[in-house]
Amino acid sequence: MTTPPSGSARLALATCAELPDLDPDDQLLRDELVGRGIPVDVAVWDDPTIDWASYQHVVVRSTWDYTERQAQFVDWTRRVEQTSELLNPADVIAWNTDKTYLADLEERGLPIVPTIWLDPATNMTSRAINSRLPAFGEFVIKPTISAGSRDTGRYDASATQQRMLAITHAKNLMAVGRHVMLQRYLRGVDTVGETGLVFLDGVFSHAVRKSALLSGPFRPADLDGALYRGEVIAPREPSAEEREVGGRVVEALADIFPGARQPFLYTRVDVIPDEEGKPVILEVELTEPSLFFQHGPGSAERAADAIAARL
Ligand SMILES: Nc1ncnc2c1ncn2[C@@H]1O[C@H](COP(=O)(O)OP(=O)(O)O)[C@@H](O)[C@H]1O
Ligand SMILES: [Mg+2]
Incomplete structure (x- = not known):
């Protein structure tokens, strides 16, 4: 068990009750921040005892239990934003927690999974x-x-x-x-795999390959209470085309959120090859993505630098 947040830090990394000490990947980020002399609290987003107003900055990380109560989660982000700078911003999170945002990207000419x-x-x-x-x-x-x-x-x-x-x-x-x-079902996910492109401060940082996750029809017992399906992750050198799609998403976001501070702290763009082998967007993660620091040498350092620059 981790010690409860002391409230003395100015920066909080938000997590969920099931991961009170973050997931191992985000622990790398926390360690980098602490190494820079930045006191960090890890706080559970729906813990009623947390005084969010005591934090100048709140970074959303492993809050993975919100999908069944998205409205409550978005309300929480709005409340936090009244007193703190939330990364990424609440408007962006409200948009990004519902995949209908893919239609907005498609409207801007981006290739999404049909x-x-x-x-x-x-x-x-x-x-x-x-x-x-x-x-x-x-x-x-x-x-x-x-x-x-x-x-x-x-x-x-x-x-x-x-x-x-x-x-x-x-x-x-x-x-x-x-x-x-x-x-x-795009079969490229079984061969080439899914590519997650991580951008920090709008700059491409690193990419990973995610193995295919779906084996068949949905069965309610599939997850058996787990927060997510286990996935096999490996570092990957993305193709020029994949990077280009990721970069275009970052540009489109600037267009979709003209009022928000740009670029966003983190953006992850997940692509799969379509039937012609062209990368198409499966999702864009601006809320609580795994950023796969373990698979991107220097990436936790870059993320910590990006946060430090905003404090
Ligand atoms: N159209 C698709 N073709 C192939 N695989 C898919 C497709 N949609 C989803 N998947 C698989 O299911 C996983 C989860 O889907 P995704 O759209 O990324 O939603 P989320 O990660 O938010 O649950 C993907 O990582 C991928 O393995
Ligand atoms: Mg996904």
């Missing part, structure tokens, strides 16, 4: 959902608000049984008011 959006307000019948599913190949059903592959399933379009499971999955999500995304 997505069909299902709105719970339309009360879609099973037949209507079925008509949206591809006729062949594999596809993915996931909610727009999620993290760590929660509530995400992969289905074979040519297997009737799996189509039925997919329809039930989508209906169950929409029955509780959740918006649903339907995407083709």
Whole structure:
């Protein structure tokens, strides 16, 4: 167990109750900050005893338990921002915790994973959902608000049984008011893998390869209470094309948030090759991404420098 935050530091790294001492990756960041003589508290975002106003800066890190209560989490960020500088800002987090932001990026000409959006307000019948599913190949059903592959399933379009499971999955999500995304399963994730490009202060820092995560239809017991699915991470040298897409996202963000202090402290852009091998955006993480410091030599130092420059 970690000692409770003392409230004497001016900077807090926000985490969740399950990781009261951060995850090992963010501990590297904390150590770098402490090494610079910056006192840091690690504080649990929904702990009612924390006096957030006592911190000049709050950096969101491993707050991974918010996806089932996104509104509460966004409210918390807004409250914190009334008294502290929140990194990244609350408006950005509100936008980024719902993957419908991908549509904003697409509007700006960025390549995203082609997505069909299902709105719970339309009360879609099973037949209507079925008509949206591809006729062949594999596809993915996931909610727009999620993290760590929660509530995400992969289905074979040519297997009737799996189509039925997919329809039930989508209906169950929409029955509780959740918006649903339907995407083709991009097989490049199994070969090339997913590339996570980390930008610190808008500058490319390092990249990782993430192994494929989806093995089949969604089963409620899949995660068995875990916060996220285990993933295999390795350092990766991204292609020029992948880096370019990441850089264009950073530029688009400046356009989407003209009033926010730019560039953002951290931006992670996750891409997968599409059927032609071109990188397409699976998600952009501006809220609580793993920044994979362990896989980017010097990256925890760069992140600590970027934070120190803002204090
Ligand atoms: N269209 C897709 N094609 C292939 N794999 C996918 C697709 N959508 C999601 N996945 C897999 O599921 C994982 C989680 O999906 P993602 O969209 O990144 O949501 P989150 O990480 O927020 O849960 C990805 O890392 C990837 O392995
Ligand atoms: Mg992801």
